[in-house]
Amino acid sequence: MPANTPAPSLPATACERVREALLARREIALVDVREEEPFARGHPLFAANLPFGRIELDAWTRIPRLDTDIVVYDDGEGLAEAAARRLQALGYTNVSLLAGGLQGWRAAGGELFIDVNVPSKSFGELVESVRHTPSLPAQEVQALLAGGADVVVLDVRRFDEYRTMSIPGAISVPGAELVLRARALAPDPATRIVVNCAGRTRSIIGTQSLVNAGLPNPVAALRNGTIGWLLAGQALDHGAGRRAGPVDAAQRAEAAARAxxxxxxxxxxxxxxxxxxxxxxxxxxxxxxxxxxxxxxxxxxxxxxxxxxxxxxxxxxxxxxxxxxxxxxxxxxxxxxxxxxxxxxxxxxxxxxxxxxxxxxxFVERGPVPARTPQPEGPLAWVTPARLADWLQGAAGETAVLDFSPSARYVAGHIQGAWFVLRSQLAQALQVIPMARRYVLACGDSTLARHAARDVAALRPDAEVLVLEGGNAAWAAAGLPLESGETRLASPRIDRYRRPYEGTQASPAAMQAYLDWEFGLVAQLARDGTHGFRVI
Known part of the structure; x- marks a missing residue:
């Protein structure tokens, strides 16, 4: 296609056709290309969050078939069409825009859900409503523990979440491990098992897993998890390291039969x-x-x-x-x-x-699986950490460092003087950052920075654009100066929704509001009508 020929317009998919595909269980990927925080403020039940700035890094892994029916939307931010074009450039052949975007979904009578991981959370609430999954309030569990009752508390979150905060005395047993390991942790059928997570979903699913598997022990979820514990005014542990031990052959065979x-x-x-x-x-x-x-x-x-x-x-x-x-x-x-x-x-x-x-x-493959990502288009200019350090000692305004790391990682530590930038907000960020003769792009290992280089060059055609070799990891390994905190935010920290159940910093009002929202999910599922869930 000649350079000046406009790209053909993208097709639009009606909201009703998306609903029809969901109801018929035909394959479809409804993709929200906003950052996670605006996504969490409202989206369709089965929308998947694939932020515009990370498409090259994540698309091939998360949507592996190139002829998948992909429907892209935003809420008027101007990201959807560019994201759809980017998906086409990656080889996807069946990409369309949701007619009217998020507003079109709402206008067509579509239900909007807040928060993240909503299909699972709403399903968990449905399970509890149908099966009446047993639970105990925080005060009662505290009394059992304080009184020396025959009880074990099993925390079903990821180990890193458990380490952050946990119920005193709880043991880390991530969800799928429960049926495998519970009998080893509570071999006496009289031992009470209390299952917890941070909020509700994983503790409901974990408790119901043990009930479904026919474990002889009395089992209950900690009602409302660590949120409920905090709202009851009770103290949490931090930095605990208790983990489930090995399972013997007889316990494994019994668990396999139950499963x-x-x-x-x-x-x-x-x-x-x-x-x-x-x-x-x-x-x-x-x-x-x-x-x-x-x-x-x-x-x-x-x-x-x-x-x-x-x-x-x-x-x-x-x-x-x-x-x-x-x-x-x-x-x-x-x-x-x-x-x-x-x-x-x-x-x-x-x-x-x-x-x-x-x-x-x-099982012969070893180590982590490398992500499948495309090579960035066009040649890249690189700079070593040592050379960048020399440049940063030079005249002010010569060199600007743009850090495309997740905001939490940027706050934890970044190159001294670097600006936090969201790729989806790049044009706005460059209006905040003082003009420079050269721009050096970085992130953890510079993978995302490589893909952002062409974007920066298009917006600053008269400047030199380079990528830091080895990224922030190489800079830190060289012992070069780092700083922490929100020192230079050229973009807002909207790349991650701050969950009310993480850590202990959320206000009691925010935690209670989160629980109230979860309680309402079953009714919202019924209004939406596309879920296709069933409970055995």
Whole structure:
């Protein structure tokens, strides 16, 4: 196409057609390209957040099939069309814009949900409403612990979340590990098991997992999790490190039998290696492959083509792990428990779910799986950390450093004098940053910075644009000066929604408002009507 020829207009997809696809369980990816904070202020139930600035880094992993039906929207920020063009440049062939954007969805009568990971959170509330999942208030659990009752508290969040804050005496047992490890932690059937997370969803799902699996112990969720604990005026631990120990062969066999029964009732199917190859060769279908063991186990050895997605987190974050609604999901473990229990929940959430029969001897790949990302277009100019350090000692206004790291990482530590910039807000950020003769771009390892270089060059055509070799990691490794805090924010910190259940800084009013919102999700699901959930 000649340089001056305008790009063909993008097709528009009516909101009703999106709803029809969701109801029919046809594959579709409804993609919100805003940053996470505005996304969390309102979006359709099955929208997946893929921020404009990270499309090259995340798209191929999260939407693996290039002919996926992708519908892109924003809320009038002007990001949707540019994001759609970027997806087309990455090879996606079926990209359209949501007619009217978010306002069009609202005008068509579509329900808007706030917060993040909403499909999982609303499903958890539905499970509790249907199954009457047992729970205990924080004051009662505190009294049990203080009185020396025969009780164990199992924290089903990620270990790093548990380390941040936990119920005194609680043991870290991330969600998918519960049915595998609970009997080892509470071998006496009289021992009461209390399951907690930060809020409600994971504790409901974890508790109901043990109930569904027929564990003989009395089981209850800590009502409202650590939020409920704090609202009751009770103190949390910080920096705890208690983790579940090994499981013996008899306990493993018992857990596997329980998990098989639950998965069968939920409709989870078993896949052979030949089935998996058939799935992967099937045109027009997306097959996600997840290893639901712990990250440490995954890095020690895993199957080629599988991504690490610890089961409890996968159930909590289906919108992130599998943004193509209607896709097929294949899970694997090495014990016959974790994949089946994880699969039992995904199947109830409307996913076609399979568990791969695999021999652990086949887990030969080691280490983390590198992300699939495209090479940036055009040549790049590079600068070493040492040379950049020399430039920063020079005349003011000569060199500006633009840091494209996540804002939390920028605040934790960045190159002295660097500006925090969101790629989605680049034009606005460059109006804030004083003009410079050269711009040096960085982030953790400079992967995102490489893709932003062309954008900066287009907006500052008379300046030199370079990428820092090795990124901030190389700068820090060289012992060069870092600073922390919100020292130079050229963009607002909207890249991450600040969850009311993280840490202890949210106000009691914010925590209570969050709980009140969760209580209303079942009614909102009914009004939306697209969820396709069922509860066994």
């Amino acid at each position: 098989r029964e639950v998965a069968g009732r939920a409709g989870v199917r078993l896949a052979s290696a030949a089935d998996l190859q058939r799935f992967l060769a099937e045109a027009g279908r997306t097959t996600y492959r997840f290893d639901v063991r712990t990250p440490e186990e995954f890095e020690a050895g895993h199957l080629t083509g599988f991504r690490s997605a610890p089961g409890g987190q996968l159930v909590q974050e289906t919108d992130h792990g599998a943004p193509v609604r209607g896709a097929r999901i294949v899970l694997v473990d090495d014990d016959g428990v974790r994949a089946r229990m994880t699969g039992s929940w995904l199947a109830q959430m409307g996913w076609e779910t399979w568990v791969l029969q695999a021999d652990s001897a086949q």
